[in-house]
Amino acid sequence: MIIRTRWRSILQTVTLHLGAAALIGYFAFQGYNGQYGLLARRGFEQQRAELIEERDTIRAQREAIEAKVRLLSSERIDADMLDEEARLLLNLVHPKDLVLLRSPDAERAP
CATH class of the missing domain: 1.20.5 (Single alpha-helices involved in coiled-coils or other helix-helix interfaces)
Known part of the structure; x- marks a missing residue:
């Protein structure tokens, strides 16, 4: 049982970090390439x-x-x-x- 909880805790930690990285990546991508991102700002200017x-x-x-x-x-x-x-x-x-x-x-x- 100790092994299962250890794997579960490692899996939860990895999942949390991957989810946070994906969320940060999404917002970074949208901030650069999105409808109102940096590239669009150049066009607006x-x-x-x-x-x-x-x-x-x-x-x-x-x-x-x-x-x-x-x-x-x-x-x-x-x-x-x-x-x-x-x-x-x-x-x-x-x-x-x-x-x-x-x-x-x-x-x-x-």
Whole structure:
């Protein structure tokens, strides 16, 4: 009987240690490769950097458009801006302007 209890105690100890090692291994694996692990964090940081860059680009475009709208506001109209927009929309040129015509092939050449 003493032998059985000794084997049982050794088996219980080994089982406990193996179970603890398996649990630690599982959490270590998930901490590195899991959905929110270290590898995923690198991807999140890269995605965050791309989104910040896109946000800054869009913000700069919005600020440029807002500045243009401010120049065309009803309280204070900038004559040059109004003239430029009118010529662009109507496809007209002032008689005193110098116009340079380029062939479409010249635009493609480096």
